[in-house]
Amino acid sequence: MRIDQQVMNNICVLIPRGRIDAVSAPIFQEQLTTGDDDNKVVDFSDVEFMDSSGLGALVASTRRLRAQHGDIKIACLYDKVRRTFELTHADRLFDIYDDTEAAVRSFAPEKSE
C-alpha cells in the first residue's frame, strides 16, 4: 500500500492506494494520526480492498482525533470498501461524501460562498 497526501483548503487529504489489511493497517493508522492536522479526509478511490484491520485503524484514529476536537471524513467510497463499512455498520460512524472536495468543504461550511 502507498499513501499519498495533499492539502486542500488547509485540510490534509490522505489518498491510500492498494490494499488495507493487517499488513498495511499499522502504516495507515500512523499516517492518520501523525502531523499537526486534527481534521483529515481519506479519499478511498484507489483502495482495492480493506478488511477489519483497516477499519480498526480508521476507527481508532477517528477516536483519537475526535478527542482532540478533530475528525476524519470519508470520500469516494466505492463498492468493495463500502461493503466492509456496511457489513459492520461502520458507515454510521463517519460522514461519507461522494467526492473529496465535498468532504474538505464540510470542515469549513461557513467559508462557502
Added chain:
Amino acid sequence: MRERITLEVPPDLQFLRLASTAGAEAARCTAIAVGMEKQDAFVHAVELAVSEVFTNAVKHKHASSHAWRVMIHFAINGRILEVVVKDRNRPFDLDSAPKPVLDTLPASGYGLFLVKHAMDTVMVHREADGNVVTMAKMVKPEGAS
C-alpha cells in the same frame, strides 16, 4: 462441477494477500462455472472472509508455531463455494465474538463479525490439534438478496 483446491500457507502475514486473493479467485471460478461472471459482491465476500480468518490464525499462533501451515481448502460444489481453514492454535468460540458497540468507536472486534455477515454459513469446530473454520457461500444473481 465439483472441484477441490488446497493451499498450505505459512502462518505469516506476508502471505495474507496470497491467501485472500486465492479466496477471491476460488469465488470467481465458482461464479464462472455456473455462468454468473458478474459477481463482485460474492468475490469480495469470500476474499474478505478468508482475509479475516487467515489474519486471525496468524495473530493467535503459538510462539513455536513455525513448523505448521495454515491449511486452506476450497471446494466448489455447483453454486456453493465451501472454504475450510485449519490452524494449530488454541480454541476459540465464534459465538463469543461480540457485535462491536459502535458508539464506543472500538478499534478491534470487527473480524469475526465481518466473517459471519459476509458468508452464508460459518462454523468452528475443534480437532485434536487445532481449529477448523468451515464457511460456505452460494452464488446468487447480482442484486438478489
